[in-house]
Amino acid sequence: MIKKSRGYRMVPVIGAAAIALSLAQASAQEKTVITFSxxxxxxxxxxxALREWVAKFNGSQDEIxxxxxxxxxxxxxxxxxTQMGGGAGPDLVRFDLPEFYAAANAGRLLPMDxxxxxxxxxxxxxxxxxxxxxxxxxxVFDSANYALIYNADLLPGGEPPKDFDEFLEYAKAATGNDNYGFAYRATMAERGGVWYDVTNFVYGFGGRWSLPDGTPTFNSPEVVAGIEAYKQVYDAEVIPRGTDAATYRRMxxxxxxxxxIDNGGVATILTAQGADxxxxxxxxxxxxxxxxxxxxPVTINANTKAPEAAGTFLKWALEPEQQQELQQLLGAANVATVVxxxxxxxxxxxxxxxYDAQTPNSVPALAQGLEExxxxxxxxxxxxxxxxxQGGVSPQDAMDRVQEHVETRILRR
Structure with a gap:
């Protein structure tokens, strides 16, 4: 009797739940659903935190x-x-910059003008x-600038170096007893990281990898000066040679x-890990x-079936309140608008x-016009x-080889 009684009483409850689920599904079906990767x-x-930020948009909408x-x-x-090439993929896509240019040039992105x-x-x-x-x-969804991170306790007077000569002086003074004055990557195993590290030196000495029209300038005097400075630091024996980024950041x-010299995302990690x-x-x-x-960048997939809904989300994301929240949850990154x-x-x-002061001086670490x-x-x-x-080649000879390789091989394909 008890079982039968309980079963009898559950019938209307189950029926109510089914009705509620049906209504919720009907409501969801009435909305335009888009995906964001x-x-x-x-x-x-x-x-x-980012999911909660997106959920805030969903809570503000009746139709999307x-x-x-x-x-x-x-x-x-x-x-x-792969998904885009098959006529599918998320409606909204956050790309890194090289992939953004590749997708745009391949016609995979919807123009936003x-x-x-x-x-x-x-x-x-x-x-x-x-x-x-x-x-x-x-x-722009997010951008991370580069700056000099330093431990004030290991530098004279607790102050950062004012120029490159003083930087080398401070780095040498801080090196010894298993301590190092500076750290960067110098192995092929961390090719991508070496590229960013070298680019900061090249840009810092006035160089660019190319002209805006894509003309390569890998052996220009300014680029060579940046490579020479990179070598000066290596020869000064102030870095833990052979260590990867994870190791020297822990150090x-x-x-x-x-x-x-590292990006704002790393500064956030160092702050969290080394609170003392x-x-x-x-x-x-x-x-x-x-x-x-x-x-x-965040982009709209050219395959989307709901471009207006994607545009509505982007315009919501660019509102001051949403930009403020996004910048806070991203940490040291900047967002699309000035916040x-x-x-x-x-x-x-x-x-x-x-880091924020560096925003006007930040340049993508790519050869402009040669992004792909x-x-x-x-x-x-x-x-x-x-x-x-490591091989005794001069900076000028090395960059002459790069220039020749790019001109005669990469650009002629």
Whole structure:
């Protein structure tokens, strides 16, 4: 009797649940559902915060729903390009800059000139790279600047070096007893990281890998000067040679490395891991203020069946309140528009000011006009730089080889 009685009483409850589920499904079906892929969604902590940010948009809408898509970073680009090539893929895609240019040039992205009115927004200087042939194909989702991170306890007077000569002096003074004055990458195993490290030196000495029209300038006097400076640091024996980035960053938060030039994302990690050794940051100690930048646009897939819904989300994301929240959850990164840090943020992490001040001087670490050739260019440049450091080749000879290789092989394919 008890079982029968309970079963009898559950009938209307189950019926009510089924009706509620049916109504919810009907409601969802009435909405335009679009997908948004970003490698951030796979990150612990920050991924959850970003999902909540997207959920805020969903809560504000009656007709549109954005569903986050998680794809592992290691296979992200290849997965997205495969899907796009098959006429599918997420409606909204956050790309790294090289893949952004490749997708735009391949016709995989929807032009945004009818979606985003430039006059309505106070975009940061990084927005200049969101257009290809004067057509907008993306808006900045996040950008990370580079600056000098230092341990004040290991530098004279606790102050950063004012120029390159003083930088070398400080680095030598801080080296000894298993401590090092500086750290950067110098192995082929970390080719991508070496590329960024070398680019910061090249930009800091006034060089560029190419002209805006794509003409290669790998052996220009300014580029060679940057490579020479990179070699000076290596020859000074102030770095833990052969260590990878994960190792020397750990050494930094342990108080065993005095300085490194790194992006704001790394500064956030160092702050979290080495709370008992507060980090400081300043402009890199080079003759020119320009440094590299990690830049990631958000784009609309040309295959989308709901371009208006995708545009609605982007315009919502560019509103001041959403930009403020996004910048806070991303940490040291900047967003599409100019957002002032709160007093609380700067009080908790004073070094943020140095990174934000670098925004006008940040330049993507790519050969302009040759973006799609980046993997091949990185390979030959890093090979030659390592020959300079470890094989006795002169910076000029090495970069002459790079220039010849790019002109006669890469550009003629």
């Amino acid at each position: 970003a490698s951030h969604f796979a990150e612990v902590g920050r991924g959850d 729903e954005v569903q986050p898509i998680t794809i592992p970073f290691s296979s992200y680009a290849s997965t997205i390009f 009818d979606v985003i009115d430039d006059a309505q927004y106070d975009f940061t200087s990084a927005d200049a790279y969101m257009k290809v042939d004067d057509t907008r194909f993306g808006v 930094f938060w342990e108080g065993r490395v005095a300085m490194e 050794k507060p980090i400081h940051a300043s402009a890199s100690p080079f003759p020119h203020p320009e440094q590299g930048m990690i830049l990631a 002032e840090r709160s007093e609380e943020e700067l009080a908790a992490n004073p070094w943020l000011a140095a 050739k980046s993997p091949e260019i990185q390979q030959i440049v890093v090979e030659q730089v390592l020959r300079v450091l």
